[in-house]
Amino acid sequence: MADKEISQAVIARLPRYFRYLGELRDDGVERISSRELSRLMNVTASQIRQDFNHFGGFGQQGYGYNVEYLYAEIAKILGLDRTHHLIIIGAGNLGQALANYVDFGRKGFLVTGIFDVNPALYGKKIRGIEVRPMEEMARFVRENNVDIAVLTVPKSAAVGVAGQLVKVGISAIWNFAHVDLDVPGEVKVENVHLSDSLIRLSYLLNRKGAQEEGGV
Amino acid sequence: MADKEISQAVIARLPRYFRYLGELRDDGVERISSRELSRLMNVTASQIRQDFNHFGGFGQQGYGYNVEYLYAEIAKILGLDRTHHLIIIGAGNLGQALANYVDFGRKGFLVTGIFDVNPALYGKKIRGIEVRPMEEMARFVRENNVDIAVLTVPKSAAVGVAGQLVKVGISAIWNFAHVDLDVPGEVKVENVHLSDSLIRLSYLLNRKGAQEEGGV
């Protein structure tokens, strides 16, 4: 039963489903139909059913979906039923903010180490975790079952650090540096290009201004 | 000459083109063909030509594209030829990190105010900008020609603050809160859902694990 490859578009939507289902569950909602959920989320009911059916049928004809069950199943699909161990590389502003931020109110993502090349930061504690010298990174990853590296180093350092991470056998990189990393396919990368995001907003703003002048 | 609506997919790619062209320019490259750029960026040359042609032809047959010119044109399209005035709402870890971060090494995005509801933070200076009480926000926006509000408040407060921002006539919201904002169409929103991003990475990791067990 080889899984057919799930498209990027579907994957991108999963966390949003998860978020809405979590809220419904917290509100004590027991069941929901694709129709109701579609109204709530502003998507088509067809799309919801198609998306869920990529992973097998979670609903029941005439009833809809059980919120608690669907929530748990999506959590499993997303790998949120287990704990991930993270390290943060780069203890600058962003690295420190993420250290304080990453758990997102839920268990599941645990920052266990923070690394930097700046000796002035060594030993500094951020949320109880001390900053270590970069040289200790490789050993730390091997000995502490680290899954994910959060890359918050300057652009210029990012490619080099990514290479080190690949060499030490990291599984995934959450990349905040403004470069596209070139890593082997087995290392998963998720980019957060903040400047790209802000630039998209600038585009929308600019477009809007242009349209209004044009009298649209 | 009514502009046809540009698709989300194209818009999403523009900042990446801009980034690559900036690097080429900095490296002193004068001209580039869609073919060369396609190899560099790992996309098809067809797509590059199609994308650029949504905004008019920037190239020349037999020659390719002039890097400096194309870079400047894309900057204009993206609204990067003018200065944006930002305020940050929510002076927590993330808000402070972004205050230190937002200029991205380029002029164009200027943080002029930071607001919070926590009196303990009032007057604290972040990158030379003092934190002000939330009550002053409306007047500040009106008097200081503010374009963009960066929303780094907790989820629970986000919808309320977004409402205030709409009322005071903000043009755009860069939303870091984990909720979908419901604002009028003329207010542009760009979401940065960090937890969604991390969850997608978790999915990829989980999928990878499952495939390997399955012997793929």
Added chain:
DNA sequence: TAGATTGTTAATCGATTAACAATC
């Protein structure tokens, strides 16, 4: 059973890629 709603197939829409005539 009748009504509701899924799972799934078929139709549509849009985005990407290929091809090539226009032209520098």
Added chain:
DNA sequence: TAGATTGTTAATCGATTAACAATC
């Protein structure tokens, strides 16, 4: 001029939406 490469049209591919038979 000949060669190169764009701008643009046509073909393909994939994702979204619509429709409906299956079934709870």
